[in-house]
Amino acid sequence: AHPIRPLVAGNWKMNGLEASRAEFKALAAALYPQLAQKVDVMICPPATLLSRLAGDAAGTRIALGGQDCHAAVSGAHTGDVSAEMLKDAGATAVIVGHSERRADHGESDAVVRAKAQAAWRAGLVAIICIGETEAERKAGKTLAVVAGQLDGSVPDGATAANTVIAYEPVWAIGTGLTPTAADVAEVHAALRARLAARLGGEGAAMRLLYGGSVKPANAAELMAVPHVDGALVGGASLKAADFLGIIAAYR
Ligand code: PEP
Numbered sequence: 001a002h003p004i005r006p007l008v009a010g011n012w013k014m015n016g017l018e019a020s021r022a023e024f025k026a027l028a029a030a031l032y033p034q035l036a037q038k039v040d041v042m043i044c045p046p047a048t049l050l051s052r053l054a055g056d057a058a059g060t061r062i063a064l065g066g067q068d069c070h071a072a073v074s075g076a077h078t079g080d081v082s083a084e085m086l087k088d089a090g091a092t093a094v095i096v097g098h099s100e101r102r103a104d105h106g107e108s109d110a111v112v113r114a115k116a117q118a119a120w121r122a123g124l125v126a127i128i129c130i131g132e133t134e135a136e137r138k139a140g141k142t143l144a145v146v147a148g149q150l151d152g153s154v155p156d157g158a159t160a161a162n163t164v165i166a167y168e169p170v171w172a173i174g175t176g177l178t179p180t181a182a183d184v185a186e187v188h189a190a191l192r193a194r195l196a197a198r199l200g201g202e203g204a205a206m207r208l209l210y211g212g213s214v215k216p217a218n219a220a221e222l223m224a225v226p227h228v229d230g231a232l233v234g235g236a237s238l239k240a241a242d243f244l245g246i247i248a249a250y251r
Helices: 016-033 048-055 081-089 099-104 109-121 134-138 140-154 182-200 201-205 216-223 240-250
Strands: 007-011 039-045 064-066 095-096 125-130 163-165 209-212 232-234
Touching: 007 095, 007 163, 007 209, 007 240, 016 039, 016 048, 016 109, 016 240, 039 095, 048 064, 048 081, 064 081, 081 109, 081 140, 095 109, 109 125, 109 140, 125 140, 125 182, 134 140, 140 182, 163 182, 182 209, 216 232, 216 240, 232 240
Parallel strands: 007 039, 007 232, 039 064, 064 095, 095 125, 125 163, 163 209, 209 232
Antiparallel strands: none
16 A cells, blocks of 8 residues: 555646536546545646536545635735635645746746645645756756755645645656656655655655656556655546546556
8 A cells, every 4th residue: 555645636727618527527427436445536627617616526525626826815916816715616725836837927936835825824735836847857957956946835834734745847747758767756755855854754744746747558657656646637637537547546
């Protein structure tokens, strides 16, 4: 058995009209026997869909998460959504610091850290994303980059219950490319050691997800890597059959 209860979370990104909602229902219908196994399952749809999917998810044990939140509770922030609002709509977690947010919206580690604290304030689990670019990997800077992001993005007070870390190499997201199992093992071991040094037993027990082109065909190999406690899945979370195929890595 895996030492830490795994989490397989799907990030729908800016997708989710009728077809995706049908896929969610298919996932919910098919998942129950799998859920008896030792894996938590989550879907992070666009915020507009949370309330609706909360109805579809009732009784299925599929958790829902947001994809981003503002650091404030409320106020003059046109277009933004607070962690409290996500919670109100049915979320139990929120992704913060996804590389697309860092790149498209210039989010720094300090901003991501504030968003993680906002998540906790609202009673949500913060799923904090980190990962190197292709240029950083080629320059041999991967471990230094992810250590810096981990230190800067994870607030003091992080526990295994309130925080999940997702290692997502930017060059592996949406590209069909993945690091080798050995490369993932190297990064996850380094992250585990750093978290344990800073947070003690909480860091030792915190879930470390791998994300970046996880598919049914590579999930078993990636999920078997030491200190990989589940997956954050983009494209393959949009099709119930693919997402179920990834969850099946924990059969
Ligand atoms: C992601 O963006 O979180 C992700 C892992 O995407 P994909 O699975 O499509 O690479």
